[in-house]
Amino acid sequence: MCHSLIIPFATGVYGEFIVTNLMNFQACFLLANGTAVRSCLKLFILMELTLTNSLDFIPLDFKRQNEESMLQESQSFYQLMAQRRTIRDFSDQNVPQEVLENALKAAGTSPSGANMQPWHFVIVQDAAVKKRIRKAAEIEERELYEHRASDEWLQALTPLATDANKPFLEIAPVLIAIFLKKFTVDTSGEKHKNYYTSESVGIATGILITALHKSGLATLTHTPSPMKFLGKILERPSYERPYMLLVCGYPADDVMVPNIKRRTLQEISTFI
Ligand SMILES: Cc1cc2nc3c(=O)[nH]c(=O)nc-3n(C[C@H](O)[C@H](O)[C@H](O)COP(=O)(O)O)c2cc1C
Numbered sequence: 657m658c659h660s661l662i663i664p665f666a667t668g669v670y671g672e673f674i675v676t677n678l679m680n681f682q683a684c685f686l687l688a689n690g691t692a693v694r695s696c697l698k699l700f701i702l703m704e705l706t707l708t709n710s711l712d713f714i715p716l717d718f719k720r721q722n723e724e725s726m727l728q729e730s731q732s733f734y735q736l737m738a739q740r741r742t743i744r745d746f747s748d749q750n751v752p753q754e755v756l757e758n759a760l761k762a763a764g765t766s767p768s769g770a771n772m773q774p775w776h777f778v779i780v781q782d783a784a785v786k787k788r789i790r791k792a793a794e795i796e797e798r799e800l801y802e803h804r805a806s807d808e809w810l811q812a813l814t815p816l817a818t819d820a821n822k823p824f825l826e827i828a829p830v831l832i833a834i835f836l837k838k839f840t841v842d843t844s845g846e847k848h849k850n851y852y853t854s855e856s857v858g859i860a861t862g863i864l865i866t867a868l869h870k871s872g873l874a875t876l877t878h879t880p881s882p883m884k885f886l887g888k889i890l891e892r893p894s895y896e897r898p899y900m901l902l903v904c905g906y907p908a909d910d911v912m913v914p915n916i917k918r919r920t921l922q923e924i925s926t927f928i
Pocket residue numbers: 740741742743744816818876877878879880913916
């Protein structure tokens with residue numbers, strides 16, 4: 657059945673594409689296995705998309721390191737990351753704007769489902785806006801601590817000594833509100849669905865936290881629950897979902913952090 661579909665396509669640009677592209681092997685494999693017409697159609701759509709997108713390829717900028725240098729890099733990166741801690745007491749000292757911008761640019765290099773880059777970062781430094789965010793967050797958090805959170809949840813929070821008061825939302829110089837874009841709207845106003853949005857925004861957030869830490873700044877991954885108020889205060893479109901509020905700045909003097917333990921390599925991994 658699929659042959660009748662493939663022949664008209666296997667001419668001209670498609671023919672050239674089919675013989676030169678790896679996808680050809682997948683097509684043959686599918687045909688040889690007599691997979692349903694729907695699979696063939698899906699494949700052709702995929703091929704067309706790949707064709708359109710594959711025209712602009714560039715050489716990969718990749719420098720191979722020797723193993724000694726790889727080991728050194730991996731050790732020093734691990735040590736750097738082992739020092740990262742979430743803090744809840746911030747200095748009000750401003751942070752260098754360019755450092756902030758570079759960290760955001762680093763976050764923007766994150767991999768994302770179908771390269772849709774479904775994130776938007778709102779950088780809040782305005783005192784009045786920070787005050788509004790604090791007020792709204794504390795209302796939600798009070799509700800959480802007093803009613804919504806289960807006993808199990810409250811018990812899990814006990815070692816962190818957190819409560820519904822969030823003074824850091826006003827004291828810290830920078831709040832980065834991270835939004836997850838369920839759609840991307842193009843210049844003509846057309847909506848395009850984004851894929852693997854949570855995974856993509858999670859990775860971008862991780863890179864952002866890492867970049868800020870590497871640059872000498874501290875963060876708090878804050879998730880007031882629910883966070884709808886962020887979209888309203890920051891006037892974001894309805895297709896953007898508040899994902900996280902990343903509080904950023906220098907630690908307050910003599911800041912203390914919970915003495916948490918991290919699981920060992922053996923506990924967190926399985927090598928097969
Ligand atoms: C998704 C997520 C949500 C979090 N939400 C909050 C929060 O709302 N308030 C808070 O004080 N800490 C929050 N944290 C910080 C965690 O409590 C903290 O990462 C954890 O205790 C480990 O400590 P560390 O970051 O210093 O290693 C959150 C962390 C993550 C990853």
